[in-house]
Amino acid sequence: MNKSMLKTIVLGGTALTLTFALLTYPKEALEASGRGLNTWWRVVFPPLLPLFILSKLFIGFGVVPFIGIH
Structure with missing residues (x-):
């Protein structure tokens, strides 16, 4: 498994976990x-x-372009 695939899996898992937490605890969110x-x-x-x-x-x-030019 390469580094890019591992990063995708970790980020996807994190997003799913956060989504599950929001759906499980909507009042607290x-x-x-x-x-x-x-x-x-x-x-x-x-x-x-x-x-x-x-x-x-x-x-x-x-003023910003003037300062940037000079």
């Missing part, structure tokens, strides 16, 4: 998803929002 989204919304998104806005402004005003 939904609660964990909600907690993850809540964490993203309260912890990750607020600090990144100014960065997203500034990067769009820099791209829109041509």
